[in-house]
Amino acid sequence: MESKKSVSHRPSWDTYFLKVAMLVSERATCPRMHCGCVLVKDKQILATGYNGSIPGDDHCEDVGCMIEDNHCIRTIHAEMNAILQCSAHGVSTQGATAYVTNMPCTNCAKALITAGIKEVIIFSDYHDTKAEEFFKIAKVPLIRLEKPSNEINYDLSSFTSAVIIK
Ligand SMILES: [Zn+2]
Numbered sequence: 777m778e779s780k781k782s783v784s785h786r787p788s789w790d791t792y793f794l795k796v797a798m799l800v801s802e803r804a805t806c807p808r809m810h811c812g813c814v815l816v817k818d819k820q821i822l823a824t825g826y827n828g829s830i831p832g833d834d835h836c837e838d839v840g841c842m843i844e845d846n847h848c849i850r851t852i853h854a855e856m857n858a859i860l861q862c863s864a865h866g867v868s869t870q871g872a873t874a875y876v877t878n879m880p881c882t883n884c885a886k887a888l889i890t891a892g893i894k895e896v897i898i899f900s901d902y903h904d905t906k907a908e909e910f911f912k913i914a915k916v917p918l919i920r921l922e923k924p925s926n927e928i929n930y931d932l933s934s935f936t937s938a939v940i941i942k
Pocket residue numbers: 805806807808836840841842848849850851
């Protein structure tokens with residue numbers, strides 16, 4: 777079978793969704809942490825979320841963080857934002873998989889479990905959390921995968937039918 781150079785970087789589903797989560801995290805507004813979350817069911821993205829302020833509030837990166845007990849409390853976390861997107865649009869999260877750039881905090885772990893998330897996939901750890909204990913209690917598998925590369929393999933010049941807009 778002929779293999780084209782342009783498809784040689786085709787990622788697995790897990791890598792693909794983790795990379796989407798990484799891209800989503802670029803929208804985060806708190807300089808203390810950039811986190812992205814993608815909720816997936818049947819290989820379809822239900823919602824994405826990053827840590828950011830509530831609608832109408834200033835962004836941490838513009839006015840500084842709102843620190844309480846050494847945590848910034850201004851933002852809604854990525855996982856919560858993804859769940860709340862589903863809530864706002866009437867999309868069921870039951871049985872979905874959460875792809876998250878970071879180990880969830882305790883509250884997000886509890887929210888994911890209660891939202892019916894059946895599996896959580898991450899690539900980075902976070903010490904200040906009881907997430908793992910709650911996932912264990914709820915029998916929600918927590919899967920640690922290798923962090924995908926930051927590279928986006930989109931090379932327009934390799935597609936003969938496309939012309940780059942200048
Ligand atoms: Zn902040």
